[in-house]
Structures are given as C-alpha cells and as structure tokens.
Amino acid sequence: xxxxxxxxxxxxxxxxxxxxxxxxxxxxxxxxxxxxxxxxxxxxxxxxxxxxxxxxxxxxxxxxxxxxxxxxxxxxxxxxxxxxxxxxxxxxxxxxxxxxxxxxxxxxxxxxxxxxxxxxxxxxxxxxxxxxxxxxxxxxxxxxxxxxxxxxxx
Amino acid sequence: xxxxxxxxxxxxxxxxxxxxxxxxxxxxxxxxxxxxxxxxxxxxxxxxxxxxxxxxxxxxxxxxxxxxxxxxxxxxxx
Numbered sequence: 376x377x378x379x380x381x382x383x384x385x386x387x388x389x390x391x392x393x394x395x396x397x398x399x400x401x402x403x404x405x406x407x408x409x410x411x412x413x414x415x416x417x418x419x420x421x422x423x424x425x426x427x428x429x430x431x432x433x434x435x436x437x438x439x440x441x442x443x444x445x446x447x448x449x450x451x452x453x454x455x456x457x458x459x460x461x462x463x464x465x466x467x468x469x470x471x472x473x474x475x476x477x478x479x480x481x482x483x484x485x486x487x488x489x490x491x492x493x494x495x496x497x498x499x500x501x502x503x504x505x506x507x508x509x510x511x512x513x514x515x516x517x518x519x520x521x522x523x524x525x526x527x528x529x
Numbered sequence: 530x531x532x533x534x535x536x537x538x539x540x541x542x543x544x545x546x547x548x549x550x551x552x553x554x555x556x557x558x559x560x561x562x563x564x565x566x567x568x569x570x571x572x573x574x575x576x577x578x579x580x581x582x583x584x585x586x587x588x589x590x591x592x593x594x595x596x597x598x599x600x601x602x603x604x605x606x607x
Contacts, residue, residue, distance in 0.1 A: 469570075
C-alpha cells in the first residue's frame with residue numbers, strides 16, 4: 376500500500392508556500408498518496424493568480440544584503456524589494472517557482488483541500504481558486520492524517 | 530559510464546526538480562531501460578539514491594565528472 380503524506384498549509388507567504396508544494400510534489404514522485412489541507416492564510420496558495428510576498432518585517436533571520444533596522448522595514452516598497460530579491464535568487468539558483476511546483480502537484484494528483492471554515496471566515500471567493508480542489512473540515516483532515524505515515528503542520 | 534537508453538541533463542536545476550524530472554522520464558520508459566541522469570544539485574548525492582530506493586528503480590552507477598553528478602538508473606517493474 377502507498378505511503379501517505381498529510382500536510383496542513385497555514386502560511387500564505389512566498390517562503391511559506393515552498394515547503395508544502397515542494398514536499399507534496401516530491402512525495403508523489405516517491406510513490407506517496409498526498410493531501411494538503413489549506414487553512415487560514417494558506418488559502419492564498421489556492422488562488423489562480425498567485426501574488427505571494429516575503430517580508431523582512433518580523434523576520435529577523437531573513438538574509439538581507441545590508442542590515443535593515445525594523446523601523447525602516449515599514450517603509451512602503453521594502454516588502455516589494457525583498458520579494459523581488461528573493462524571486463531573483465530562486466531563479467538564479469535553479470529553484471522551481473511556486474506556480475511550477477503547484478502545477479506539478481495538480482497534474483500528479485495531489486489532493487488539494489480548502490478548509491471550509493476559513494474560506495467562510497475570510498469570505499474567500501471559491502471562483503478565485505484553481506480548478507480541481509475540494510473542500511473539507513477538521514474531520515476530513517484527521518481521517519486521512521490518522522493513518523498517514525507523515526503528517527506536517529506548516 | 531555504461532550504456533543507457535535515455536539521457537536527462539538537469540544541470541543548473543535545484544531540489545526537487547531533478548527528482549521530479551527523473552520520475553517523469555522514468556514513467557515514459559520501458560522496464561529494464563536505463564536512464565542517464567546528470568545533476569549539479571549537490572543534494573542529489575543523497576536524494577537520488579533515496580528516490581531510487583523508494584520507487585524500486587535500481588541505481589546502477591553513480592559518479593562525479595567535471596563537477597557534475599552522473600547516475601544510471603534502471604526502470605524497475607514496480
């Protein structure tokens with residue numbers, strides 16, 4: 376029987392998008408059955424048009440070319456700059472884009488599940504989400520995670 | 530490096546793309562055919578053997594030449 380990987384994706388930032396899609400696509404390549412449950416800000420990862428950002432604000436571990444004090448990080452444009460810099464670095468190092476990894480997940484049959492409660496909570500419009508996803512709640516996740524070999528909260 | 534049927538050069542690509550591309554290439558091959566996989570991602574030294582072991586596609590050879598890693602993977606019957 377195939378191994379199972381259950382992931383809860385709760386982050387909607389550029390850096391937060393990588394672990395779930397990267398591990399899910401790799402797990403499928405290794406023969407796993409995979410389900411990702413998107414909850415809270417992770418729901419942003421289901422949008423047709425991804426506009427993910429990374430912010431150095433509140434993230435003191437993020438490497439920056441020059442040290443930027445927190446008080447400066449609130450200046451408009453710094454988040455844009457940090458995102459641009461990160462995307463450029465990812466491309467330069469031959470890392471797949473989030474869109475590319477997500478497409479692979481969809482094509483290879485990763486089950487993408489939107490947490491219904493948080494969809495309602497934030498008034499997300501399901502028409503903005505990519506095709507082929509389903510929705511479910513806590514019990515849906517636990518039913519699968521209960522006998523999954525690997526279960527991650529990201 | 531021994532004979533092979535299909536060559537896949539993933540030079541410049543980083544984790545997890547070499548594994549994902551290897552899986553795709555193997556899925557289009559027949560049992561017993563050999564894939565010559567070229568990788569520059571240094572993590573492949575651990576990742577490709579793990580991929581081979583978990584998917585039942587035997588890793589026949591691995592070597593390093595001119596800063597690139599070369600693997601010969603046989604398509605298994607799993």
